[in-house]
Amino acid sequence: MTHPVHPDLLPAGVRAIELAPGMPGLAFSHPDFSAVLSLYGGQLLDFIPAGGQPLLYLSPQAQLQPGKAIRGGIPLCWPWFGPHPTDGSRPQHGVARTALWTVNAVARSDDGFHVSLNGPREGELQASLTLLLAPQQLSLTLTTRNLGKTPQPLSQALHSYVAVSDIRRLRLLGLAQAPYHDKLDGQFKRWPDGDWMPQAATDAVVASAAPLQLHDAGWQRRLQLASSGSASTVVWTPWQQGAAKLADLSADGWQHFLCLEAANAGADARVLAAGEAHSLTQQLRVAAL
Numbered sequence: 001m002t003h004p005v006h007p008d009l010l011p012a013g014v015r016a017i018e019l020a021p022g023m024p025g026l027a028f029s030h031p032d033f034s035a036v037l038s039l040y041g042g043q044l045l046d047f048i049p050a051g052g053q054p055l056l057y058l059s060p061q062a063q064l065q066p067g068k069a070i071r072g073g074i075p076l077c078w079p080w081f082g083p084h085p086t087d088g089s090r091p092q093h094g095v096a097r098t099a100l101w102t103v104n105a106v107a108r109s110d111d112g113f114h115v116s117l118n119g120p121r122e123g124e125l126q127a128s129l130t131l132l133l134a135p136q137q138l139s140l141t142l143t144t145r146n147l148g149k150t151p152q153p154l155s156q157a158l159h160s161y162v163a164v165s166d167i168r169r170l171r172l173l174g175l176a177q178a179p180y181h182d183k184l185d186g187q188f189k190r191w192p193d194g195d196w197m198p199q200a201a202t203d204a205v206v207a208s209a210a211p212l213q214l215h216d217a218g219w220q221r222r223l224q225l226a227s228s229g230s231a232s233t234v235v236w237t238p239w240q241q242g243a244a245k246l247a248d249l250s251a252d253g254w255q256h257f258l259c260l261e262a263a264n265a266g267a268d269a270r271v272l273a274a275g276e277a278h279s280l281t282q283q284l285r286v287a288a289l
């Protein structure tokens with residue numbers, strides 16, 4: 001395969017790679033971190049602070065195959081989150097994660113690497129993505145523009161698979177008392193008070209975009225998550241029984257991630273007016289516990 005990005009256009013520390021046949025990517029190497037971005041899906045797959053544990057979980061069983069979604073990293077659910085609102089034949093979580101994205105620009109500054117990608121067009125909606133990969137921190141902004149003449153619905157998520165030492169050794173702070181839709185039983189509930197410790201399968205669309213902290217006792221690490229352009233957060237873990245139904249997760253894979261997704265989902269789905277653009281951002285920062 002000829003890589004879509006000519007190596008001469010890439011700054012020092014960035015390499016054009018092929019993740020699998022037909023799946024081009026970029027590999028970033030910086031004194032303070034390394035990262036891998038798949039152009040298939042516009043999906044950041046890996047981000048590892050130097051000498052530290054990975055920030056993102058990528059399933060060793062992930063299928064790197066055109067037509068399949070990659071299990072791990074930060075999949076982009078766009079321009080609908082979950083099942084298509086009216087057409088059950090369309091793919092779960094939209095079309096962005098199985099589309100080939102193109103590189104608009106890659107630059108290096110004192111902050112780190114700045115990447116801008118162009119994504120698919122679906123109907124009248126056009127996607128683009130910017131990433132900042134910096135020491136101890138990454139930030140993604142998914143922008144949607146309505147190129148048409150009529151209002152267009154949009155729901156989406158930056159579906160981050162946060163890598164963890166052991167899901168049973170976590171405390172999540174920031175969602176106490178927030179209303180949420182429990183997708184497992186269809187009920188509307190309130191998030192429990194105090195710190196939350198995952199203890200069972202969870203699939204929640206929480207009506208909150210408050211900053212989150214994830215304390216990981218096993219890795220002695222604190223992750224800070226913040227978002228903008230969002231009023232909803234999705235918290236998902238399949239736990240053991242749910243994971244057993246996912247062919248692209250190993251038997252113990254569920255123990256090693258918690259999905260914390262900056263979203264426009266549920267009641268937070270948007271309608272973009274003709275010509276309007278909307279940006280959804282998620283920022284993840286690592287600190288010691």
Ligand SMILES: O=P(O)(O)OC[C@H]1O[C@@H](O)[C@H](O)[C@@H](O)[C@@H]1O
Nearest residue numbers: 069092093159183203204234236
């Ligand atoms: O298996 P997929 O399509 O990547 O989806 C994984 C999960 O993604 C979450 O965001 C959804 O809330 C869950 O319902 C879903 O099961």
